Amino acid sequence: MKKLRFGLQARFVLAVAVMLAVVLALLLLLLHRQKVMQQEVAELGRDAMHGMVEQSLRRHGQATVAQLSDALTNPLYYFDLDMVGRIVRSAQKEPDVSYVLVYDPEGRIIHDGSDEIAVYGQAMTDPLAYEAIAAREQHIQWSPQIVDVSGPILVGNQRLGGVRVGYSIASVRSYENQAVSAARKRLDELNARHLFWVLLLLLALVGTCVAIIGYVQRTLVRPIRQLANAAHAIEVGDYNSERMVSERQDEVGELVRAFSSMSDSIARHDRDVRRMAYTDSLTGLTNRLAFRESLDHRLMMLRGAGRQLALLFADIDDFKRVNDTLGHEAGDEVLQQFANRIRDAVEAMGGDDALLARFGGDEFVILIQDGDVRAAATRLSERLVAELGRPIAVQDRQVFLGTSIGITLFPEDASGATALMKNGDIAMYQAKVAGKNCYRFYSRAMDQAVERRVRLEQELRGAWERGELSLVYQPVFRLSDSRIVGAEALLRWQHPEMGMVAPSVFIDVAEQSGLIEAIGPRVLRAACAAAARWSIGSDPLDQLFVSVNVSPRQLRSGDLPEMVAECLRETGLAASRLHLELTETAVISDEAHASALLATLHRSGVKVWLDDFGTGFSGLSHLRRVPVDGVKIDRSFIADMLRDPDDLALTTAIIAMAHSLGITVVAEGVEKEGQFNILRERGCDLAQGYWLGYPVTAAEFAQLVT
Incomplete structure (x- = not known):
């Protein structure tokens, strides 16, 4: 009688049976744990949803009040109730907002978003009003029905009043319950889908095991050995060995055919790599x-x-x-x-x-x-x-x-x-x-030009310490009454050998070499110190300002607000008397970064102007996203406005559209009386140029305004 042998196939079948039993037991345990976890997740989801809704409402309220405080500063400062009303009504359209109130420092209502403002001047007497009025910064209060978020409206350190926004808790709770119900329903759907896929995978696993058992006796040694030999040939770089042929339509057959063509593929890949190494990928040209x-x-x-x-x-x-x-x-x-x-x-x-x-x-x-x-x-x-x-x-x-x-x-x-x-x-x-x-x-002379530029850069290093760099101030006039309201600080370089170096030459050298990062803060500090000594009247509208140009490098460095704050603190100049001028292209090159920096400066009270406006690729649409206080129309438009109807039309359009956004318009390069008269007729706010006044020293400017 032939002795039965517990061979490889039997061992394989037994191993597969044990594996299936273990998998089935684990599956049952997994389904049980899934049911328990689903219940726990539903409870945790409700708690998390409640916390997230409250936190989201808090953040949204704080952001909304911060935006309203910034947006209401100028209208409230000039007591423009129409603009205040439009801003309040726009905020009231947001979901869940029950009320928006703008009030003065004593808690009297200035605007509630209505057309008649029936409660104008009345004191706020609701239970949440006292803390809202007394708070010196953003303040949040909760009641069973309302979340009240308030914040002050400031100009510099002066408090003009405040704004309160009330959110309905009932609607928020309704959203919360709906979200929890939707989440529970989604969990049930996911559970059913998960169960379906688990069962499907189990059936696939059983089928695969049966298929493996059926094919375990088929010969695999020979094709595997052939593949090993082919891999060795490729390893030693022999791509011309005899090609392997297989008629099998399975993974082994595919692997055999893949090894057969591998030498050709590697050869083609080598040629492609060489081509890529010598060709520009974007244009297809030689690199x-x-x-x-x-x-x-x-x-x-x-x-x-x-x-x-x-x-x-x-x-x-x-x-x-x-x-x-x-x-x-x-x-x-x-x-x-x-x-x-x-x-x-x-x-x-x-x-x-x-x-x-x-x-x-x-x-x-x-x-x-x-x-x-x-x-x-x-x-x-x-x-x-x-x-x-x-x-x-x-x-x-x-x-x-x-x-x-x-x-x-x-x-x-x-x-x-x-x-x-x-x-x-x-x-x-x-x-x-x-x-x-x-x-x-x-030409050989070009080498000399490069050498001159290098020398100019070397001479510029230390020019401030040697007293060669100085500031002059070009008066800025208010067109409505032809009165001086400020000055633009301009940098000049008097070299002991080269004489007066044109700003267009050495500013470009300073910008490209990075020296502007050392010169810029000194210019800002000197301009602030000079402006602090100018005599000013008691009327805030008559206080003389100084405008200082900021280079793109200074804007990109990210520490501009800190540097400005330090200069104002050291010189004692009020923030409202400092205007920073940035070129249009410098701002739009990284609009998100620039907007964040300019918003910080704006909140501190410093004014920001866009210089050379109209020469870049941007338009007035950028002004909606970038917090600026004024634009300076480029001198190229002003120079030709008397004889070029297009420049006149463009200048008029810029003035009108900027005013619609509440932005001051400054014209530079005014050199003729006709230009001055047209700009005043078109409603331009400020102007500067040789016809109005030449750049002068700080002492001479101080005499002009005394």
């Missing part, structure tokens, strides 16, 4: 690495052959503004369109051996080798300036950019690749200095 290798090779072939080569460095003008205002996706689209235009021009005029590459960012490099390369480079540059100066359609709007091109020649300018590329970059920079959207050939 810096491949271009440098090609340039080195061509220079080696040209040495001693008496032939020339030209390099053109093309950089998109003001491309950063596209990324800052339209986003990086729009910037990528602009780069692709520029690349296509440059490619078409190079194919048409560059010759057969021309090579175009993108060096990264917004910089493109072109190599020309055929014929008279100087003449060819000139013609191609003129074509590129014309083509790239045409508008580009991006996101349903037209963008005007242009390009600056620097040209250098081999062997006339340099004999090595590194020197050639350096010269091309210098020539391109000189094209930008010349006004952009043009081209320049490299």
Whole structure:
């Protein structure tokens, strides 16, 4: 009689049976625990929902009162009840708001959102009124029916009154109960779905085990050994070994066929990697690495052959503004369109051996080798300036950019690749200095210009300590009565050897080198100290202000509010007498960051103006999101408003729209009486310019206002 053997298959069947029994026991335990946990989760969910609703209501109320306090400051200061009413009625439209009350420091009601304001001037006598009036900061009170959130309305340290917002607890409790019921229903649905999937997975597990038991006797050793041999061949780099063939339509067959084609796939991958390493992924052009290798090779072939080569460095003008205002996706689209235009021009005029590459960012490099390369480079540059100066359609709007091109020649300018590329970059920079959207050939004098810029930067370091930098003050006039109401602080540099250096020159050097971060705080402190000495009247409207320009670097650093607060504290200047001027493009380049900083300054009482308004990509829509007190119309619009109807119309529109937002409008560059008269007729608030007054020293300005 043949002895029965407890073989591998029997052991496997027994192991699977034990596994299924364990899984079934665990499943039953899991279902029981799930039922218990569902009940616990429902109770915990109710408690958590209650706490979350109260916390959410508290945060929402505090945020709403903070926004109302900021929004009501100016209307309440000027006692503009219509504006106060509009703001209150807008807040009353929010869900769950029972009432919004604006009151004076003594607790008398100023506005309740109604058209008649029947309770105007009456004292608030409800049980929650006393604590709301006495609170010096935001205060929250709870009653069985109402959550009352109040906060003071301040201008600097002066309290104009306060605002109260009441939220209905009954409606909040209703929302809470509905949310808990929905959550319980959702838990029941999830439980049913979970049970269905658990049963389905259990059936799948049983079926899989049965299938494995049925196929356990099939031969697997041979294909596995073949796969091991194939893997060893790939490991040693042999991609040409005999291909494995399998007709099996299962995972083993797929694995065999995958190993059979792996050597071909790796070879193709190697070729793709090399192509990617030498190609710009965005434009499909040759990249810096491949271009440098090609340039080195061509220079080696040209040495001693008496032939020339030209390099053109093309950089998109003001491309950063596209990324800052339209986003990086729009910037990528602009780069692709520029690349296509440059490619078409190079194919048409560059010759057969021309090579175009993108060096990264917004910089493109072109190599020309055929014929008279100087003449060819000139013609191609003129074509590129014309083509790239045409508008580009991006996101349903037209963008005007242009390009600056620097040209250098081999062997006339340099004999090595590194020197050639350096010269091309210098020539391109000189094209930008010349006004952009043009081209320049490299010359030895350009090296001297770069050296002068480096020297200027070195001389600027320590210029403040040496007493070379000083401030002058250009008067700012109120157009309604032609009276001086303040001054703009302007930085001047009197160099002992170079004489008076133009601000447009050294400010740009200071900004690019980072020196502005050291000079800016000193300018602010000196301007505040000078303004603190100016005699002022008792009327707050007659107090003279000083406006100080803030660079984009200072705005990006994030410590501007702290620096301003320290300067005001040291000099004793009132915050309302300090106006900070920021360029429009500096604010919109990072609107979220700028809005947070400007909101902090605004709450401290410091005024914020947008300088050169109208020259950037933004519009007045940004003023709704950025807390500014005034805009300065760029001098380019003021200069041509007497003869250009478009500039006059645009200036008039800016004044009207800014006034609709409660924003002060300042005109700069007023140099003619006609400009002054038109601006006054159009309702412009303030103005400055040579026709009104030249920049003067602090002492001379003090004499003007005494």
